[in-house]
Amino acid sequence: MKYFHRVMFYSLLVLSLVWTCFALKTNPFLLLYDCEFIELVKFTYILGGITIFWPMFYVEIIDYLISASGRNGKLYKTYASSIQKDIVVSFIAALTLGSIYWLDLVKYNFSGIDLGYVGFPFLIYSIYTLFQIMRIKVAGKPVRKSPIIVMLVVVAIFTILAYSTLVKNSSGEYEAYQAIWFQLTILFASFFIFTSVSFQKHSLEKGKVELSKFKKYFFSQVIRSKNRLYESLGEPLNTMNKNTLQAKAKYSSSLRKKGKK
Template structure:
């Protein structure tokens, strides 16, 4: 929806930052499947190609999380403890990822289970990429926005608990707080300049 221009400008800008990485990954996947389906050897689901298509996403995620150390929210540095906590979580996910890839390659899963696990690993890595980059994007922008496309999607689901709707309220509160703190910071800086004069 974002690529077709049917999302907000904020979300379009966010996904534009990821477009190159996702495009290269998509092209790589197409080339791989082209080779796999035209080669005379039958493709085996005990291969880990699908799973490892997502492994770079975990590395991108870790790089984004480490980037948070250099960023500030209204002049305040991002919590180092939180950065290390998130980095540790991603590292653990990476170890689990490699463990399951090893299990698949060792032939410990049936074809259907192998495919299921590989797709789960791929989508987990993809979600990590989106989540980690979104944190960096929000802090750089000093503004948070909820995707209208996802809002419409979730509001149309009867089983949806309304968490996404609540996150819209949280984003609005966060934006108001940041705007207020920025104004206070500017006033404080102006006072300091006047005193120096």
């Protein structure tokens, strides 16, 4: 499976890189040749920010399936169960919309929004979840709202951009290869945002954060990283878990003392 995962990851990454250049009608080599360095830097950031969602969609799907099966630890098992309903609802919505396109007897011309539309429930769930996170208290103390607000703004901006893109796509402003790319990118990015935000909420509610066993394996054995960035998060997370456990114990103790009074 290691080589299969590797092939899938890099295939999606390369496909995304090439397709993005065509979809955005930009040739980075031409920008370099014309010495348009500012435009090249801007496009490089756009390219990097967009293309990573394609292979990471694959990683998140596999990680969810392994978590649901219980092979990723207890925390990830309960996390997978907590978002199962949302995923099922989105899947049913996709099937419903797909059946409408199938039965409407109109030739499909890629101006539909079926693929991109599937991502919208994930974005709505993410925004709602971020508002829920702001109400969570850990050891009696509310979570820091500033980073959550930043995330909320980013997700909201992405949602608005995705909406306007799908409107343009439905109006037939994009060519077929562009329409498919925009829709897939919206879907993949939306799912990644959804899983990231959902796991953050679940971890805060449980008062514990753990690294995914699958992702630890993936980013050390499948996609080899010299710095082992993902694994390096383990120690600070363990420290944070210990501090949270101590804070919860003190908070519980103070509540018991107040109760006795």
